[in-house]
Ligand SMILES: O=C(O)C1=C[C@@H](OP(=O)(O)O)[C@@H](O)[C@H](O)C1
């Protein structure tokens with residue numbers, strides 16, 4: 098654990114930031130490149146610890162992966178060429194790595210054992226393993242497969258027609274990746290659409306995927322061919338600076354290369370609804386994942402309600418949106434977000450407890466929280482719970498407080514945004 102004391106004296110934020118690569122897309126670029134036959138080149142890769150865990154897992158299966166700055170090259174002879182690892186595949190803090198790997202490994206021809214850190218050891222895996230078992234997967238783990246460590250014996254799979262019980266791109270993606278090796282057409286039905294990076298990337302690697310009215314159909318037995326992937330900037334990382342720019346007095350910052358995939362852009366809609374001074378310039382570069390340059394300035398904000406099908410489009414942004422709401426006039430209600438309880442930590446409890454220490458008026462509900470603003474924030478000692486997004490929420494709050502904010506563990510931020518504090522320095526100078 099690395100404690101960090103943050104004292105910024107309420108700066109005005111100015112400057113331009115290029116937002117680092119999207120975590121979801123970076124993971125998938127390595128996974129798809131390792132499954133595909135031939136060479137895959139990736140630019141803009143996120144060098145966050147979670148994505149490095151994904152690289153490490155595939156290297157242990159014998160895939161050749163070179164990292165040169167944010168350029169990654171994956172050379173694979175296809176998944177039938179993978180070798181059984183004598184070592185346990187270690188997924189660190191990454192739910193995305195653990196859950197998508199389950200789908201991939203279920204239909205492979207290798208036996209693997211996979212585990213992660215203490216946080217991963219508490220996150221539910223049956224949501225993925227249940228549908229995979231219906232497809233014929235052989236997976237065992239603690240509590241009948243609910244928790245890591247997990248053992249996966251790759252085998253032949255059959256397609257399923259699956260109605261998603263929760264809005265989760267990790268569950269959807271695991272099923273689709275297993276479906277690649279399954280006999281028949283795999284169908285995943287979503288009542289609320291979750292991020293669609295897997296569907297987009299399958300097409301980039303040459304597969305055919307049909308999507309209509311929340312129903313994804315994918316014929317098994319298709320092969321993937323190596324290609325080039327350009328990773329957009331991560332809107333979930335940009336979120337911290339969007340909020341910082343909106344709530345710090347006298348600020349105007351420009352965020353370049355922000356991924357604005359419509360299944361991820363809920364925060365833009367919320368900022369607009371709350372009255373933020375924000376403009377978007379879309380880049381018309383024909384990439385699989387759309388990007389934009391976003392300019393944000395200090396804003397007079399009003400409270401809002403965040404609920405229903407926008408939740409999957411901003412699920413990882415809720416901690417920082419809660420901080421934003423402490424500076425908005427009136428009440429902000431966040432509901433339908435019980436998924437927050439099964440992230441790196443219980444993010445409802447963590448957000449409410451830590452923002453209260455800063456003086457916020459905030460209460461937890463069964464499926465979200467209610468925040469009343471605007472409230473001046475004061476310095477305090479905060480816990481991150483080892484959760485990168487709680488750590489960054491605390492660091493952005495420190496830009497507004499009179500006294501210092503101390504984070505008990507700032508190292509956890511490197512999971513998704515290793516250059517976060519450098520970027521804070523850039524805009525506070
Ligand atoms: O598929 C992905 O890359 C992700 C999906 C989301 O999780 P769920 O699928 O559990 O909602 C999100 O919270 C996570 O940060 C990344």
Ligand SMILES: C=C(OP(=O)(O)O)C(=O)O
Nearest residue numbers: 190191192193413440441
């Ligand atoms: C929930 C997150 O990631 P993961 O599920 O991959 O650990 C996140 O990045 O906020």
